[in-house]
Amino acid sequence: MPHSKNGILSRISPADLRALQPHLRLVELEHGRVIADTGQRVHQVYFPHGGILSCLVELKSGLAIETGMIGNDGVFGAIQAFDDRLSLNKVVVQVPSRSSVVDAAVVKHVADSSPDLRRLIIKYEQFLLGQVQQITACNALHSVEERMCTWLVRMYDLVGSDLPLTQEFMAQMMGVQRTSVSGVAGKLQEEGLIDYHRGKVRIVNVGGVQRRACECHEAVREHYLEVFGKVAVETFPEASGLIQTA
C-alpha cells in the first residue's frame, strides 16, 4: 500500500485510514515547488513518501531561513486543516519525492470525529515545534561548520547520502554567505567526509560529519523517539536513519 511509506499514515488507525483512503491521491513533488505560502490558506495536506519539505520563515528583505524539515516522518497541512487556518510560513520542496495528498477539508472532517487522529497529528506537530526550538538555539550559539554538519546529518536521516543541494541553496537556508558554506564544504571534502561537486553533496562518512556537528541533530532524533516511542521496523521501514539510532 503506497500510503504506508509515510510515517504518519502508517500510524493512523484502520478506521481513520478507511475514511481517508478514497480521498488520498499520489503526487510527484518536484524541487522548488511551493506547497504553501506565507499567510495563505492551506488547501491540501501532504504526507511525503520521501524527500524533504523545507519550512521557511520569510523576512521583509526577501531572505528566507529554514526552520524545519518534513520528510516521510511527517505531514504538512494537517494542523492548519483542523480549523481552516492559514500557513504561517512558506513551505517548499527541497528534495523531490512522491507524496500522498488529501484535501484539507477531508482531514478536518475525519479529525472532527477522531480523537486518535487529532492526537497523532498533534504529536507530530510537537515534534516539528521541537525542531524549530532546537534550530533557534543552534542558530544563536553554534558555528557555521557545526550548523552545516547538523543540517547535513538531518538530511541524511531523512533521505540518505545523496543530496541534491547547491551551496547557494544551503547558504540561504542557513542564513549565511555562500562562501561560508563553500569553506566548510571544502574542509569536509578534504577530510574525505563528503564529496561535493556541481550542486550535489554525497555524504561519504556520516560518522565523521556527525563528529563535526553540534548536538542539535541528535536532539531532534531523540525528540522523535520521545514523542513517538520506538519505531517498529515493520510499519516504518523507510526511516533508516531514525531506526538505526532506536
Added chain:
Amino acid sequence: MPRYHFQQRTGQSVVDDDEGSEFPDVEAARHYALRAARELLADSIRWSGRPPPDCIVILDGEGRDILTVLLVEVLPENIKARIR
C-alpha cells in the same frame, strides 16, 4: 551576468569554489567578497576558534585571478589602527 569564483586561501592551503556566483561586474563581486570576509572572520572569532582564510581571491569564469580581498581589510578602523 558573469560568474565569479571565490577562492579561500589560508597560507599555502586553498579552498576552491566550483559553484561560483553571478555578479554584474568586478566591483559587485568585490563587495560580496568583503561581506563574505566579514562573516568568515566573525564566525572564526565568535564561534569556531579555527583560523579563517587570510584572503579571498576572486577568479573569473576562466580561472584567472582578478582581485584579492584580505580578511584584515574588514576589521574596523580602530582595531586596525592598533595593529599598525
